[in-house]
Amino acid sequence: MEIHKKVKYEEELDSGFVDEIKEMSRCEEIDECIQCGTCSSSCPMAVYMDYTPRKIIAMIKSGFKDEALRSFTIWLCPSCYTCQVRCPSKIKITDVMYALKRKAIEEKVYPSRFAIPVLDRQMSRLIAKYGRNSEMWLILNLYLKSRNPFGLFKMAPLGLKLMKTGRMSLKKESIKDRKQLGALLKAIKEDTR
Ligand code: SF4
Numbered sequence: 001m002e003i004h005k006k007v008k009y010e011e012e013l014d015s016g017f018v019d020e021i022k023e024m025s026r027c028e029e030i031d032e033c034i035q036c037g038t039c040s041s042s043c044p045m046a047v048y049m050d051y052t053p054r055k056i057i058a059m060i061k062s063g064f065k066d067e068a069l070r071s072f073t074i075w076l077c078p079s080c081y082t083c084q085v086r087c088p089s090k091i092k093i094t095d096v097m098y099a100l101k102r103k104a105i106e107e108k109v110y111p112s113r114f115a116i117p118v119l120d121r122q123m124s125r126l127i128a129k130y131g132r133n134s135e136m137w138l139i140l141n142l143y144l145k146s147r148n149p150f151g152l153f154k155m156a157p158l159g160l161k162l163m164k165t166g167r168m169s170l171k172k173e174s175i176k177d178r179k180q181l182g183a184l185l186k187a188i189k190e191d192t193r
């Protein structure tokens with residue numbers, strides 16, 4: 001049995017992490033958190049998370065960068081905004097979750113085979129390239145990239161039924177002016193830095 005150190009010493013923490021997050025769009029008020037726990041007690045997904053929203057905010061402030069970015073919590077958050085509207089300190093917790101997701105992708109530290117980040121990335125890629133999401137290709141990529149090709153066999157009967165009724169197609173949907181979309185996405189990226 002391998003024995004792991006459970007305690008993290010102060011010099012191992014990243015004290016600049018909180019400033020990195022504060023610089024991201026709508027994350028400026030993190031310092032105002034009073035650790036009241038309203039976010040965690042309101043969150044419908046908290047029971048499934050490895051760290052509750054309150055803990056995530058505390059981890060950012062204390063420099064637990066690696067733990068926050070590698071957590072499943074940020075991917076389990078479906079952006080319902082309940083925590084955000086109830087926070088007495090007006091912290092935009094949902095946007096903080098988005099910021100952590102973006103950072104985890106940038107730094108390639110997200111759980112690479114976990115279905116939610118894979119789905120997120122594949123959907124963003126399809127939309128960035130074609131301006132539309134093609135469900136069939138999204139599902140194919142999801143199972144292949146999360147290294148679960150056998151899941152495709154289970155879904156095959158449903159996929160065939162949807163294809164027969166015209167609800168799904170192998171054809172990739174695309175908008176006409178993809179160049180304009182590229183310019184728009186570039187502008188958004190620059191604006192959210
Ligand atoms: S509700 Fe707001 S102030 Fe309270 S713990 Fe959550 S983030 Fe902090």
Ligand code: SF4
Pocket residue numbers: 039042043044045046053076077078079080081082083084093094097
């Ligand atoms: S936005 Fe995310 S973290 Fe906030 S309550 Fe909803 S699921 Fe929980």
